[in-house]
Amino acid sequence: MNPEAAAGAGQGDLARLRALVRQFVDERDWDQFHTPKNLSSALAVEAAELLEHFQWLHHGRIDELGADKLVQVRHEMADVLVYLVRLADKLDVDLMAAVEEKMVLNRAKYPADKVRGDARKYHEYKDA
Amino acid sequence: MNPEAAAGAGQGDLARLRALVRQFVDERDWDQFHTPKNLSSALAVEAAELLEHFQWLHHGRIDELGADKLVQVRHEMADVLVYLVRLADKLDVDLMAAVEEKMVLNRAKYPADKVRGDARKYHEYKDA
Amino acid sequence: MNPEAAAGAGQGDLARLRALVRQFVDERDWDQFHTPKNLSSALAVEAAELLEHFQWLHHGRIDELGADKLVQVRHEMADVLVYLVRLADKLDVDLMAAVEEKMVLNRAKYPADKVRGDARKYHEYKDA
Amino acid sequence: MNPEAAAGAGQGDLARLRALVRQFVDERDWDQFHTPKNLSSALAVEAAELLEHFQWLHHGRIDELGADKLVQVRHEMADVLVYLVRLADKLDVDLMAAVEEKMVLNRAKYPADKVRGDARKYHEYKDA
Numbered sequence A, B, C, D: 001m002n003p004e005a006a007a008g009a010g011q012g013d014l015a016r017l018r019a020l021v022r023q024f025v026d027e028r029d030w031d032q033f034h035t036p037k038n039l040s041s042a043l044a045v046e047a048a049e050l051l052e053h054f055q056w057l058h059h060g061r062i063d064e065l066g067a068d069k070l071v072q073v074r075h076e077m078a079d080v081l082v083y084l085v086r087l088a089d090k091l092d093v094d095l096m097a098a099v100e101e102k103m104v105l106n107r108a109k110y111p112a113d114k115v116r117g118d119a120r121k122y123h124e125y126k127d128a
Helices: A003-008 A013-028 A036-052 A067-091 A095-109 B003-008 B013-028 B036-052 B067-091 B095-109 C003-008 C013-028 C036-052 C067-091 C095-109 D003-008 D013-028 D036-052 D067-091 D095-109
Strands: none
Touching (some): A013 A067, A036 B036, A036 B067, A036 C036, A036 D036, A067 A095, A067 B036, A067 B095, A095 B013, B013 B067, B067 B095, C013 C067, C036 D036, C067 C095, C067 D067, D013 D067, D067 D095
């Protein structure tokens, strides 16, 4: 059994990714560059590279992308997730718990019966 | 058993998140706003909100953040993951497979013995 | 006298840039892609490409860049300005007036005697 | 005559903005935070805040914004320009010269007769 598989055996997706990325970084001695600040910059850069594929599309639907672009989009999405998982590792953040916590806040900020079909930001509802 | 838990039973983290986010969106009839283009914009915006917490730090280490900021950072990270998972859902991308595919490419582009301790981009190695 | 020079004669820098960019766009029939939404995406993408040159630097000072990188940085900065000027053109925004207006707000939000040497965001001063 | 007006007398828009921003920063002793890396992060963050106003719009045209949003958009555009001008100051970049230089490259990469009405990136034209 290789070390990567062993590291992730019996774990959830995100723990498995964390182990994969850790190993990749350690093999390259890149941890020295991975301050949370640098990682959040890298994450923003990858998110923009993803956005770049959509920026001139009229509607921005999947059928406007084409197969080649979709492969590139997949890879940019992978990069975003890799940096997010790495940042979570360095900040000791449990991403699943963070999403669950944030979804509770989101449910309170955007009550389904008030915001249905409307995408204005929550603060625009306060006085409505 | 509530529908969210049922939707994610026996699944991996990312499938569970996908179900959580789908339900949240459906309850609000927000799918109409979720073109891949709009979602990739939202992802880039959230990544920048995360970066904002680090932008003026001298070193950008965790100890410069403070406990309150760290909670906000956790929530921004959650937002990034939520939009990434939603985009993957709309584009029918398997994020785990995408990362595994991308890591193979990364291993080829950045051979550990050539890039150890060096963070220059891969194309700067081509002629070295 | 060429049309570009004529268009900008006796005008300020930003009016001259606006004319330059308009001509470039019109020659390519690209105005159809230049919704404010698309232009603000393109601006965010260029800003991230600029950031990419700095993301792994330890301190992020000019001496860490090197001459080649500095040329690339100059070009990314040009791209940012081009899209900003184009967006201002499409939204009929006078950028000089907008900055002067914003600087008045900034002076009120960040009184020099309260924030000297401190980079926390203004809302953190409200109760101090 | 106040110092700001004196600093910008007889100068172009961008030199005038540079003087305005310098004075604002010096009064607050904020130069210590203004490494090129931090400024490029701040620029990317402001560009994303600008994008946020457009992210859920169906078409992203000016008429979908509304008057209040347009004021906020103006202010975000001002912030982008302020950080760009500040970064140019710290890197000793002449923004007008940089744009003129970049426009020459853009004219070569996107010949008007080949790209008319088409927004694909230049490298997709190489083999066409």
